[in-house]
Amino acid sequence: MTDQSQYKKGSVVEFDDNWKIRSHEARQNYYTSGRPTNQIMMSFKNQWKVYSSFIKNPQPGMKVLEPGSGRGSISCYFAAHGFDCYLLDTSAEILAVAKDIFKENNLPAHYVCEDALHMSFSDNYFDVIVHCGLLEHFEDYRQALIEQYRVLKPGGIIISNIVPGKWSVQKAFGFINLFLKFVHGLLTKLKLVNKAEKAPKKPLYRSDHGSEIYIEVLRSLGAAIEYQGGIFPVPSLSYSPAFPFTVMSPKIEKFLVWLWYLVLAIRKMIWPKRHPWMCSEKWGQHVLVVARKPINQKLL
Ligand SMILES: C[S@@+](CC[C@H](N)C(=O)[O-])C[C@H]1O[C@@H](n2cnc3c(N)ncnc32)[C@H](O)[C@@H]1O
Numbered sequence: 001m002t003d004q005s006q007y008k009k010g011s012v013v014e015f016d017d018n019w020k021i022r023s024h025e026a027r028q029n030y031y032t033s034g035r036p037t038n039q040i041m042m043s044f045k046n047q048w049k050v051y052s053s054f055i056k057n058p059q060p061g062m063k064v065l066e067p068g069s070g071r072g073s074i075s076c077y078f079a080a081h082g083f084d085c086y087l088l089d090t091s092a093e094i095l096a097v098a099k100d101i102f103k104e105n106n107l108p109a110h111y112v113c114e115d116a117l118h119m120s121f122s123d124n125y126f127d128v129i130v131h132c133g134l135l136e137h138f139e140d141y142r143q144a145l146i147e148q149y150r151v152l153k154p155g156g157i158i159i160s161n162i163v164p165g166k167w168s169v170q171k172a173f174g175f176i177n178l179f180l181k182f183v184h185g186l187l188t189k190l191k192l193v194n195k196a197e198k199a200p201k202k203p204l205y206r207s208d209h210g211s212e213i214y215i216e217v218l219r220s221l222g223a224a225i226e227y228q229g230g231i232f233p234v235p236s237l238s239y240s241p242a243f244p245f246t247v248m249s250p251k252i253e254k255f256l257v258w259l260w261y262l263v264l265a266i267r268k269m270i271w272p273k274r275h276p277w278m279c280s281e282k283w284g285q286h287v288l289v290v291a292r293k294p295i296n297q298k299l300l
Pocket of ligand 1 (some may be wrong): 015016067068069071073074089090091094113116117131132133134137220297
C-alpha cells in the first residue's frame with residue numbers, strides 16, 4: 001500500500017477501497033470492436049478515435065503507458081490496434097479486474113502495481129502516455145506530469161483527459177438526471193421497478209482546474225501543446241445514484257447511443273474540420289490536453 005503522507009491531497013487508498021466496495025460494477029468492460037451498446041462504451045470508443053488521430057506514424061509495438069489505468073478501458077483500444085500497453089495503478093484490486101477484461105477480449109498487456117508519482121521505468125521509455133480521470137485527483141499534479149514527461153520518449157505524446165467538476169454539458173443537462181431519478185423513485189414506490197442501488201463510495205479529492213495549469217507545467221518542461229480544449233460534448237444520462245458505475249437497461253442505453261450518434265452527425269456538419277467528439281473546454285464533460293516532447297529534447 002502506498003504511503004499516504006507523501007501526498008498533498010488526493011488519495012490512492014480511497015480509490016482502492018472504492019474499487020473493492022464497487023467490485024461488481026468495476027468489472028464493467030467498456031471496450032468493443034463493434035458498435036457501442038452503452039453511453040460509457042461510446043465515450044471510450046470516441047476517445048480512441050480522437051487520441052489515435054494525434055499519433056503520427058503509428059507502428060505496431062509502440063509503447064503506451066496508462067498511469068491510473070483502473071480497468072484500462074482506453075488501453076484496450078490501443079492494445080487492439082497493436083500497441084504494447086502498460087497498465088499502471090496503485091490498486092492491485094482493479095489491476096486484477098483489468099487483467100480479466102484484457103483476457104476476455106484476447107488482448108495482451110503488462111500490469112504494473114506502483115505509484116504514478118514515482119515510477120520505476122527508465123527515462124525516455126514510452127511513445128505514448130494516456131490517462132483518463134487521473135490528474136484531477138492529485139493536488140500534486142505537477143509531480144505526476146514531471147514523472148510522465150521523464151518516461152516519455154522524445155517525439156512522444158502525453159494525452160491527458162481530465163474530469164473536473166466544473167460547468168459543462170453535464171451540468172447544463174443535470175435537470176434530466178434529476179427528473180429520471182424522480183420518475184424512477186416513483187416507479188419504485190409503485191413496485192413497478194427494482195430500487196436503484198445506492199452508491200457507497202468514499203469521498204475522493206477532485207480539483208476543478210481547467211487545462212491552463214497543466215499546460216503551464218508541460219510548457220515549463222519543454223513540451224509543445226498540440227491540443228487544449230474540451231472533449232465529450234454530450235451528457236451522461238441515468239436515473240441511478242451509482243452512475244457512472246451502473247448503466248441503464250440495454251434498450252434505453254441503445255437508444256441513447258443512437259441519439260448521441262445523431263448529435264455527433266449534426267456536429268460534424270456544423271464543424272466539419274474537427275472530430276465531433278471534440279468541443280470547447282467549457283462545454284465538454286472532460287478537458288483534453290495533448291502535449292508532445294520535442295524530438296531533440298533528450299534530457300529534462
Ligand atoms: C478515475 S480512475 C480511472 C479509471 C480508468 N480510466 C478506467 O478506465 O477504469 C483513477 C485511477 O487512478 C488510480 N490512482 C490514483 N492515484 C494513483 C497513483 N498515485 N498512482 C497510480 N494510480 C493511481 C486509482 O486507483 C484509479 O484506478
